Amino acid sequence: MGIKSSLSKVFASFVLKKIESWKFNAVDAQERTLQKLIAEAKNTVFGADHHFHDIKNYQDFKERVPIRDYEDLRPYIERVVEGEPDILWKNKPQYFAKTSGTTSGVKYIPISKESMPEHIKAARNALLTYIHETGNAKFVDGKMIFLQGSPVLTEKHGIKIGRLSGIVAHLVPAYLQKNRMPSYETNCIEDWEQKVEAIVGETLHEDMRLISGIPPWVQMYFDKLSEKSGGKTIKDIFKNFELFVYGGVNFEPYRAKIEASIGKKIAAIETYPASEGFIAYQDSQTEKGLLLLADAGMFYEFVPADEYYNDKPTRLSLGEVEIDKNYALILNTNAGLWGYSIGDTVKFISLNPYKIMVTGRIKHFISAFGEHVIGEEVEHALLSVANEEGVEITEFTVAPQVNPAESELPYHEWFVEFSKAPQDLAAFSLKVDLALQQKNIYYFDLIEGNILQPLKIRTLAKDAFVNYMKAQGKLGGQNKVPRLSNDRKIAEGLKDYIK
Template sequence: MGLKAAMSKPFAAIVARKIDKWKYNAVKTQKIVLKELLQQAQDTAFGRDHNFSTIRSYNDFKKNVPIRDYEALRPYIDRVVAGESNILWPGKPLYLAKTSGTTSGVKYIPLTKESMPEHINAARDALLSYIHETGNTAFVNGKMIFLQGSPEMKERNGIKIGRLSGIVAHYIPSYLQKNRLPSYETNCIDDWETKVEAIVEETLQEDMRLISGIPPWVQMYFERLSARANGKKIKDIFRNFSLFVHGGVNFQPYSARIEEMIGKKIDDIETYPSSEGFIAYQDSQQEKGMLLLCKAGIFFEFVPVNEIFSKNPTRLGLNEVELDVNYAVILNTNAGLWGYNLGDTIKFVSLNPFRIIVSGRIKHYISAFGEHVIGEEVEYALLSVANQEGVEISEFTVAPQVNPGAGQLPYHEWFVEFGKAPLNLEHFRRKVDQALQHKNTYYFDLIEGKVLQPLIIRSMKKDAFINYMRSLGKLGGQNKLPRLANDRSIADHIQHYISD
């Protein structure tokens, strides 16, 4: 055992004890977080506009601070971007994380000297929690790779601007820098395909033990590696590869394909980072879900999904949530986001401690006929049948077809790229449709009532979605393909990628 591996175990034990103090007292911790946030921001422009100095309880807070999305908060954010101080949080932010919004175009999310350490500590603690629980430290002494955006940044009005993953790259602890790949020069390559080829070149002969990134882009990296190594499995290229860290999208649709490419099952850690804050990470290999980070400069609120677009939605604190209910996540942070609708939906799978799974995006659903099919249901239907049938899914997206050909009923159109295709696509299609009917009673009623016909699956060419994302200039980085759309904006643009 190397020195770093030996030192990591007692350090992990110390951090685990600190985590235990708040994770089993999360409701009390959240009350303290809210109080501290309000005190620190009461003299900001937002704090004065929303009477922070008079707020004494969560109920007071809800009366004074409405729920907002990015566009509604934008008048304040624009002032921050323009260089004004004390707008959403004291002083100026250290960084603005540049991210692409589905409706807002480019978004600029503030990162402050108070919030930035929370991102770093959460990533560190996810690894330390794994070490503490499993005792596995082998990855610490080998090479690690973090597939991420460019660390290069621009500056505007005294604030540095970049992608979150690139900003975080500047905070990798010095004791990990020698282990870390790719090189700074490779990380700065903008074109994703050129970057992946350079990463393959740098890592092919290295002792890679930990690999981290968004699953679809890790999958692409693995495919390029295997091709360069004459079809070898990843386990035979990196014989000591033992830990996969992933986040950004639900891993389940990619897990079978990635495991097949690796050639064996290895431990993995799911994380839930966002530019707005590090929300949760998987703290146990034995328990379902990710630990909600209740002492990370974020006060969480939760709104039942069916109320999120209501004029006065129910807003719940942590002490009021229930298991297995879909909630929209609302953030109040030490980066100055207040009543901020993150756009994600989650479910609690444990209330002691509070663990969650991500169930989808608020705007990613299909309800062309009132069926309100959500991402969680679509993924369940496809993946449960794929597992039964020995089918591997590389990528997929789903859209409604409300204007079918003459004599046809409308339907849900599924565009699926298979890693391993079903022997009988028609049989597979019927089973997926039955699984979705079982999961969503509204969809079942529409099929039974002959309002919709059963779903149709279009088998896609290899790399169809990579080529589609390339055509948009959104290949790699933190860009993700939406799994569901309530319109044809994606579906109509990928028709020529359908297999003959």
């Protein structure tokens, strides 16, 4: 065992004691966080506008600070972007994480000197928790690769601007820099296909032990590696590869294909990072769910998903949530986001400690007929049947077809790229439809009442989603294909790829 792996075990024990101090006292940690956030921002423009000096508790906070999305906060954020200090948070942010929103165009998410260390600490602690639980630290002595966006940063009014993963690349601890791949020059390549080719060239003969990235782009890397090595599996290319770290999407739709590419099952850590803050990570290899980071400079609120679009939805603090209910996640952060709707929905699967599953996006649903089908439901329906039938899915998305051919009932149209297709697509489709009916009573009623006909699956050609994302200028990086949408925009774009 190397020096790094030995020291990492000692460090992991030290860090785990700190985590334990808030893990089972998360509600108290959240109350302290709220008080600290209000105290530190009371002299900002936002704090003055919302009477932070008069806020004594969460009830006061809810009465003064409404829920907002990026567009609602834009007037404040634009002043921050123009270099004004003390607008949303004290002083000016250190960075802006630049993201592309589906409705807001380019978004600039502030990252402060207080919030940036929390991103780094959470990523580190996810690995240390794994080391502490499993006793396995050998990956620390080998090479690690993080498939991420370009680290090239621009600057405006003294604030550095870039993608979150690119910003984080500059802050990787020194003791990991020598192990980390790819090179800075390769990381700066903007074209994703060129970048993957370059990464393959750099890593093919290295001792890769940890690989991290969004599953569909990691799969693309694996495919290129296999192609370059004459069809070898990843376990034969990287004999000491033992840990896969991922986030951004549900891993389950990709698991079968990725494990087939690797050639064996492998330990994995799921993380939930966002530009707005690092929210949760998987802290156990034996228990489900992601540990909500209750002591990371963020105060969380939860709105029942079915109330989200109400004029005055219920707002709950951590101590008020219930198991197995779908909530829209609201953030208040030490970078100055207040009552901020991040757009994700989560469900608690444990309250001691508080553990969540990410269930989808609040705006990604199908309710063309009042069914309100969500991402978690379509993923469960497809994957439960696929696992039973030995079918493998590369990628998929779902859209409503409200204007079918004459005399035909409307239906949900599924666009699926199979890596191992079903032998009988019609029978497979019917099973998926029945599985969805069991998950969503409204959908069941619409089928039973002959308002909708059962779903239809369109089989897509190989690499359909990669080619579609490339055509949209969204190949690689943090870009993801929405699982479902309430309009036909993605569906129309995928028509050309139907087999």
